[in-house]
Amino acid sequence: MDQFECINVEEAHQKMHQGKAVLVDIRDPQxxxxxxxxxxxxxxxxxxxxxxxx
Numbered sequence: 001m002d003q004f005e006c007i008n009v010e011e012a013h014q015k016m017h018q019g020k021a022v023l024v025d026i027r028d029p030q031x032x033x034x035x036x037x038x039x040x041x042x043x044x045x046x047x048x049x050x051x052x053x054x
């Protein structure tokens with residue numbers, strides 16, 4: 001990826017549904033467990049490797 005694009009929520013949802021985007025949640029585990037967007041990837045120091053292999 002060599003550029004960034006500003007998109008709205010609807011466009012983000014479409015891209016996620018099409019497999020063209022991933023929503024990454026970097027909050028602490030407790031906050032993530034309390035609630036997160038369905039399909040969000042919980043990115044932590046421990047999950048970074050798995051995320052990079054996706």
